[in-house]
Amino acid sequence: MDESREELLESTNNDTEVRPKRFRNLSSVNAASEEDLNSIVTHEDDSSLLTSLRSRHKQTIEPGSLNVLSAKYESLDYDTCENYLLLDEERSKGNHYFIRKDISRWLVFLLIGMFTALIACVIDIAIEELSLIKYKSLNVDDNIVEGKLYIPYFLFVLYNIVPVLIGSTLVAYVEPIAAGSGIPQVKCYLNGVKVPRVVRIKTLIVKSIGVVCSVVGGLAGGKEGPMIHSGAVVAAGISQGKSTTFKKDFKIFKSFREDHEKRDFVCGGAAAGVSAAFGAPVGGVLFSLEEGSSFWNQSLTWRTFFASVVSTFTLNTVLSAYHGVPGDLSYPGLLNLGKLESISYQIYELPLFMLIGCIGGLLGALWNHVNYKLSVFRIIYLRKRWLRVLEACIVAAMSATIAMLMMFTLNDCKPIGQDPTKYPTQMYCGDGQYNVLASIWFQTPEASVRSLLHDPPNTHNVASLAIFVIFYFMLSCWTFGLATSNGLFIPSLLTGAAWGRLVSVGLSHVFPSITSMNPGKYALIGAAAQLGGIVRMTISLTVIIMETTGNISFGLPLIVTLIAAKWTGDFFNEGIYDTHIQLSGVPLLPWDPPPMANNIYASEVMSHPVVTLKSVENVGHIVELLKLTTYNGFPVVDPPMSDHGEVTTYGKIRGLILRSQLIVILQRKIFNECEQNWDEINYSIFQDEYPRYPTIDEVDITDVEKTYSIDLRPFMNRAPYTVSHSFTLPRMFRLFRALGLRHLPIVNDTNEVIGMVTRKDLARYRLWRHQGRMGIKELPISKDM
Amino acid sequence: MKIKGNEIEIDIFARISGIQNDNLVNYDNCTMVKDAFGFSISNFTHCAIMNSHPIKLCQECVNKYIDILSSFQNLTKSIDKNGTACYDQYIGLDRLEIIETMYIDVRNLWNTAKCDACFIMDNGTLTPEPSNKTLKFYELYEKTALCIKTELKQNNTKIMCDKCIHLYIELNDYYDSISNINAEIANCMDIVDLMNGTRTSWSKQCCRYRHHEEYVFIISTCLVLVITVLFYSLTKLLIDKKSSVAISQTRFAESLNHTRKD
Incomplete structure (x- = not known):
């Protein structure tokens, strides 16, 4: 794709006289060259309705701006292309075909659940075994007696840096899309944006190794977020029955090779990932619905639920065998907060929960802001890959340093045996005691969250908790966005649980008479508030926490807390996932169109001169067109009645054909003049190439063939959705989002194509709010992001 | 002294009845069995409280605990001369279940203290002999x-x-x-x-x-801090910003003129 763009730039540079003609328009939005930008092609005010012009003056974009769209993102084709071939095939297939398709669909969901869980098991077991080796070999206590604390310190730093170096090198050099938690990317994919390389097997491998490396490397991150991405990749891979990376086609599941089916599977995969990560099948389904699918689909939801349950069951079976109790089934998820069955709450505590929610919202907004600033810094200054790797190593070293300094300075001792610690470290405590901070740092963060939720009152020293909260808050904020694969669920929960416990200590000082101040309960509420303040999820987060703690009756307090956290946070900024999506300029379509957009009409939104094709088109013209533009959809029109050069006329719409289809047709040389190629034409010629079509430069067309012609009618989508130019923006938006469209041709009163609306045209209208005022602004589109 | 007498009495009875029946022990009167149980409980409770701090519960009270176990065993297995089981006369009659509650409490105390671990276990039964460990x-x-x-x-x-x-x-x-x-x-x-x-x-x-003077440790942590600060400030100083240019979009002429005038 990039190569073709470069060539495109050259061609536009050579030929600055590109004028809109009937079949040769101004080059596409994505193809603008520097020269074009300098000379704004405007016409005088007396220009007729029919001319088009460049909309913007030269506008520079500061890197790290939230209000830019990137030109590199394309849409997925959720709308199935209904052409003759497809209809023919559907008609010829009987009942058996549909039954088989349905059964294989269920089979795929079963496989998705199982494989996602198996990957989760491998990651979990690898992390557990490696951290066991790591923390065992530190041997703090033997060295401390001899006054050689620097030996375990250097070892700790080394053990942190080496895995992180491996992980971040993989991420930075092999597959940058595998960085972070992957939830924003999956969210974009489910929204209908084709995020390049997001569901490839390479991404999955890098992600899995990266997660193990970063958690073993002691970074303040969890393995839960990446599980969701892994589930999505597994789903996208299994459902296709082939691997483009390994050049292997298993010749199965051919009918699922289209964006529409694939999206449904990815939806199930993401749910299976959540379910494996948290042992929360219902939470997984709700996560997919909340973040992903544009409308409620009963049968898809049911299948998604099936995949989730299979996933948690498989994980449970494998992990219980690993822990030596096969068949016990008490390990439903990677994160297990432990059952909190006994907690109850009083009615007067609800306002307190709301208050904690507000604190969580404030802290979350602060976290997001700091992380945003850091991300901008990374975008501007840390563009080089080796710098990203170096940064990750520095953070790993700092994590070890902060941990060691905390243990060294805060001598918080507890007798051994109060709560299970795998590596009780004595430091400067008396014999038979262990250092509380060492036990928090020398175990996986999941175990720390669990002990904060379940430990009896007065287990933790207030001062050490407070210092821990401050440093862990900063550390987790610093870690998210590094070139490593790790999520933010666990660090947020840990920070929140720690300050939640502090709140309960404070409350019991203020109201000593109230006995129901269970610190574990407040730790849970604090954890929910902190996480809710950062990610701003509502339904799915509530259910996930309810399921991991096994407490249904605690739903109302959680909802109250999360709503308070979300509203407080939303007052200041957006959720961290949305911030990162905006930073990368993804044209994400939100649930609702921007308000106050009712006075914007289709004729203003659309790209004006549309590149159209005739029903029977010359091969050379198509090749030239594909090379010159980056458009992905071309309306097929009847030739206009008159063909005068001066007067721009439009053709009546007959259908819509996609770039990928044209390329397949050219590749197979299905020309009117080559009859022998017409024999074995069916719908599967498009499915075989999916999802990676060759670029136009890879298609070899001889000069003779350029004089041939193609009949587009059997291949084009004969009934594309079109709207009239008088439609308002919200109406188009709803149609576009609900149906998952990619191209929406705009027609005039006589059904002639006058414009085209794509995702970016709709996504660029965004609401701004500032100091009580609001309005609609139009975002610029940048090529360099 | 009275307690002692009772114990002997029960022992004798137990021996006689053991010959007659393996499972059920015959007594003239279930009250005696009940009394014996009561005494053993109070004995143990007293002993436990006496040895609560410093804790010597296990070594001091092990005999009394064994007494409780055996007398409860007696209570559950004996029959009085009318042929009714003593168990039915005292246990399972009401919600309070005094005898059973007391017995369970004692066992809980013993088990929570893990006293069994101190002694030799003979086929699952506790003996008063301390273990080798x-x-x-x-x-x-x-x-x-x-x-x-x-x-x-x-x-x-x-x-x-x-x-x-x-x-x-x-x-x-x-x-x-x-x-x-x-x-x-x-x-x-x-x-x-x-x-x-x-x-x-x-x-x-x-x-x-x-405690030792950990100079090397402190200096090396400071070094890491300095490296971190250096990394970020150097990248900020040495790497120049790169701003991009928005690309233009083609639109319908009339609508753009319209919006520009606004």
């Missing part, structure tokens, strides 16, 4: 305690710490080897309590010698 631990403890005592009498703390440390470490290591550190109570409670006390007093007197 217990004997070895007490032997090591006596040595250490003696050392500390004698050294403290003659010398100051520092010398005591140096002289007794090998004994203490031996005791400590042996304790660690026989106990499970992840359990709430690692071992038989008598041993745990004794060890906790020893450790606390030892740590108070000798553990300040754990």
